[in-house]
Amino acid sequence: MPRGGRIIFLDVGNVLIDDDPFLCEAFRLIHKAMPVESPRSRMDRFLGDVDRALRSHGHMAVERMGIRCLRRQWPKVRRDVQLELERRWWQLARRVPGALEAVKGLHERFRLGIIANQPPQALDFLEQQGLLNLFEVVVLDSQHPVSKPSTAIYRIALEEARVDPHESLMVGDRLDNDIIPARRTGMRAVLLWLSAKQKAWRPKDHWGEIMHPILERLPAPRWDNIPPQERPLAMSRGWGELQAAIDQAWEAVL
Missing domain, CATH: 3.40.50.1000 (HAD superfamily/HAD-like)
Structure with missing residues (x-):
């Protein structure tokens, strides 16, 4: 040939x-799955962790945040996140x-x-x-x-x-x-x-509005x-x- x-x-x-709408939704779902009593679930701390994860790990930031915030629960939550992103794919x-x-x-x-x-x-x-x-x-x-x-x-x-x-x-x-x-x-x-x-x-949603400034600052x-x-x-x-x-x-x- x-x-x-x-x-x-x-x-x-x-x-x-x-990819930005999918990324923000993944972080929202991770935060939603965190125990409310966890210190890491405080919004200011969580957003700071997201910022550092994106700067240090780039496209692996979702995985790093899942492991850090949910530990042994992350494999199950990861699958739930994937299914939700698939369900909302056309919206995002x-x-x-x-x-x-x-x-x-x-x-x-x-x-x-x-x-x-x-x-x-x-x-x-x-x-x-x-x-x-x-x-x-x-x-x-x-x-x-x-x-x-x-x-x-x-x-x-x-x-x-x-x-x-x-x-x-x-x-x-x-x-x-x-x-x-x-x-x-x-x-x-x-x-x-x-x-x-x-x-x-x-x-157009509150979560996206608080996440977007982090994305805008990424080098x-x-x-x-x-x-x-x-x-x-x-x-x-x-x-x-x-x-x-x-x-x-x-x-x-x-």
């Missing part, structure tokens, strides 16, 4: 679909502002694909938002026996795209799930950091402690910088 031309793969969470899902226009711009220059840990309904959502038809290759963990950060899901996507790793590029917001495994697979990678302000989510990821061969080849702090960051990554010597 002939090989295809260059392709750019995008993540979905915090790239095409905003929202397209990241600027994503459609940016993806259309990329589609004019490159083949596009998706590599993401997402439920099947994410495809229906992306189709409703006018995004899905812009992607030639779509690989979700819910359709395969592997998930990110395993490099196996990246190899599946490369095989479906019929492209060599160095002729592909991953765009994602996470170092652990997107950048590092892509680089280990031999792909190029660009870190896309969209701040809470850029994602422009405006919570961009750092990769000082990551080996050079696993770092992003460029970083984009918004959609306006993405095309230039992608060009820089294509020009980089692997």
Whole structure:
């Protein structure tokens, strides 16, 4: 089978679909499950713990808070949280502002694909938002026996795209799930950091309102402690910088 031309793969969470509403709801459910007599359940202390967990552990903050606040009860509560997030998925899902226009711009220059840990309904959502038809290759963990950060899901996507790793590029917001495994697979990678302000989510409930300032203060990821061969080849702090960051990554010597 002939090989295809260059392709750019995008993540979905915090790239095409905003993760912030899901994140805030997960923390709300953890707090709800805590014993009222626990000192950690005091709102000021809980929010402080959330702030520190997000800064120290990034996307693992929910897991860290669950373990810290609920200890042995966390495995059961984790499942309850997952079920509630699945139940409310369509209420919480929202397209990241600027994503459609940016993806259309990329589609004019490159083949596009998706590599993401997402439920099947994410495809229906992306189709409703006018995004899905812009992607030639779509690989979700819910359709395969592997998930990110395993490099196996990246190899599946490369095989479906019929492209060599160095002729592909991953765009994602996470170092652990997107950048590092892509680089280990031999792909190029660009870190896309969209701040809470850029994602422009405006919570309509009290819990979201008290959580949102924490999200707005979060700094961009750092990769000082990551080996050079696993770092992003460029970083984009918004959609306006993405095309230039992608060009820089294509020009980089692997």
